[in-house]
Amino acid sequence: MTPILEVCDLKKIYRGSSKPAVNRISFSMSAGEMINVIGPSGAGKSTLLRCINRLTEPSSGRVLIEGEEITGVPAAKVRALRRRVGMVFQHYNLVNRLTVMQNVMHGRLGYMNAFNGALGLYSEEDKQRALEILEQTGLSEFLYHRAGELSGGQKQRVGVVRALMQQPSILLCDEPIASLDPASAQVVMEMIRDVSVRRGIACITNLHQVDVAMRYADRIIGMNGGEIIYDGPVAGLTERMIERIYGKPMSQLMIGGDVSA
Amino acid sequence: MPEREPAREREAAREFARERETALEREPNRAPASEREPARKREPALAPDPAPGRETNPAAGREKIMLASRESRRAALVFAAVLLGLFGISTAFTQFNPLAALSAQKEFWRFIFVDFVPPYMGKWEALAGAVMQTLYMALSATGISAALSLIMSFLGTPAICPFWAVNAAVRGFASILRNIPSLVWAFILVAAFGIGAAVGVLALIIATVGSLTRYFIETLDEVAEEHMEALRSTGAATLPVVTQAILPAATPGFIAWILYCVELNIRASTILGMVGAGGIGLLMMGYIKQYNYPAASTAILAVAVIIIGVNLLTDFLRKLIL
Known part of the structure; x- marks a missing residue:
């Protein structure tokens, strides 16, 4: 079985920096798996995610999406592969002046020729599918609201729906709940888990909240200093390991306590 | 930096990865993670720090506590002194004498209230024609400039045009x-092409394209930073990203800058008229040169009215659109 995502010895050094932001990163993912990536700020979590769809250019190493290499290929090929990789951003990155429907349809742009895309001539079939997904995610009442009028949680759900419109096999979520209140955060995390379980999409999510990461993951990747320190099941993430990932004793880490209560 | 992970643990993680791989193949419709693996209980790790910092300020009681470092205060003082000095020197060099301005008061007020009053309203048709010409000049120049600037700004922003040499040239x-x-x-243009409104429009276009292109590029850069990435991550090509996200998001900014340029150009076109580029300015300059101050005063009032009127209108449009 080909892994959905394969990362081999990935390394990224930003210009003007001597230390790599990520280094010696290798892992693979299969369909429907949910990985949460944890680690202190500057550990390279965002860089790792952004290297996967080449929004950030890796310095060396390989990334394979469904067995096809995205690294070292021409721009047109990168775009074609990006369609299979949805991305969700901390600040939602919706066009606030456009309606929810228009924002969601942006997920289809990668599949259209430049002319139709430029004029926003989306197919009825795609629009129908957008309506269905919005219905399933309880967003249909906001269909023609401007994205700027929505609450943070609603915006992020629209962000996820936009990514789903790409019919991706991988979903990259870069701090999806970092700007949300706890209630909205839970709704969004449950939505992402749902995406992985029901639609069989491999989801890889950067998180700052260790408790949330443990609650919603199949597997945890812990990073520090640009390298993977831990890659394994939630159950294997001992307190000692958390201390190593964050480089600090537990007494200096604010971790949400008992999340199952 | 934590020490490297012991080989034992790494081996365990790999073992897990293999197991999961086979498990996934066996049961694709598995329950969510939290239902399968109850979240672990953890003791609240809030033991108080054994040695809470009780630092004492050695300077307390002896010296005034400063709100900023000595260096930054000194820098601010030097900066203020240099600034004041520059203002003083500049004023001295212009030979501006406040006393002279005060002593000439009588002449000044007499000029305004005797020579200019009452405004002469007899030639209002010529006046209305000139006012309209000024408005046409400003609007036509702004419209043409906006279209040109839009194209130039696309070439000037790295978000849309990836060739840095073209960006820099624009x-x-x-x-x-x-x-x-x-x-x-x-x-320059009046000297080359002679007097007329068309020359005024051309002069306005040249200057407006320059500013508007810069403003448009700034707006595009700002918007692109926020929106470009999300749409690029969907695999969309540049043109659809521009028309579907960047342009709609930049539109309010564009409109605000265009309205600003309309205001600017109304004012500029009155002044341009005075050097021969047609409109109300030309009329006003003519009256002043003929010492026909009452008629000039009407023209000045007309200028004030159209500038205030246009400002009110653009304010209203801004509120309506943005």
Whole structure:
């Protein structure tokens, strides 16, 4: 079985920096798996995610999406592969002046020729599918609201729906709940888990909240200093390991306590 | 930096990865993670720090506590002194004498209240025609400039045009146009093409394209930073990203800048008229040269009215659109 995502010895050094932001990163993912990536700020979590769809250019190493290499290929090929990789951003990155429907349809742009895309001539079939997904995610009442009028949680759900419109096999979520209140955060995390379980999409999510990461993951990747320190099941993430990932004793880490209560 | 992970643990993680792989193949419709693996209980790790910091301020009681470092206060003082000095020197060199301005008061007020009053309203048709010409000049110049600037700004922003040489060339060209005032352009063009409103429009366009291109590029850069990435991550090509996200998001900014340029150009076109580029300015200058101050005063009032009127209108449009 080909892994959905394969990362081999990935390394990224930003210009003007001597230390790599990520280094010696290798892992693979299969369909429907949910990985949460944890680690202190500057550990390279965002860089790792952004290297996967080449929004950030890796310095060396390989990334394979469904067995096809995205690294070292021409721009047109990168775009074609990006369609299979949805991305969700901390600040939602919706066009606030456009309606929810228009924002969601942006997920289809990668599949259209430049002319139709430029004029926003989306197919009825795609629009129908957008309506269905919005219905399933309880967003249909906001269909023609401007994205700027929505609450943070609603915006992020629209962000996820936009990514789903790409019919991706991988979903990259870069701090999806970092700007949300706890209630909205839970709704969004449950939505992402749902995406992985029901639609069989491999989801890889950067998180700052260790408790949330443990609650919603199949597997945890812990990073520090640009390298993977831990890659394994939630159950294997001992307190000692958390201390190593964050480089600090537990007494200096604010971790949400008992999340199952 | 934590020490490297012991080989034992790494081996365990790999073992897990293999197990999971086979498990996934066996049961694809598995329950969510939290239902399968109850979240672990953890003791609240809130033991108080054994040695809470009880630092004492050695300087307390002896010296005044400063709100900023000595260096930054000194820098601020030097900066203020230099600034004041520059203002003083500049004023001295212009030979501006407040006393002279006060002593000439009588002459000044007499000029305004005797020579200019009452405004002469007899030739209102000529006046209305000139006012309309000024408005046409400003609107036509702004419209044409907006269209040209839109194209130039696309070439000037790295978000849309990936060739940095083109970006730099467009930005440089726009800066040159902008940094020469429209009044100077009008002088040059009137000397070359003669008096008329068309020359005024051309002078306004040259100056406006310069500024508007810069403003449009700034707006595009700002918007692109926020929106480009999300749409690029969907695999969309550049053109759809521009038309579907960047342009809609940049539209309010564009409109605000265009309205600003309308205001600017109304004012500029009155002044351009005075050097021969048609409109109310030309009429006003003519009256002043003929010492026909009552008629000039009507023209000045007309200028005030159209500038205030246009400002009110653009304010209203801004509120309506943005």
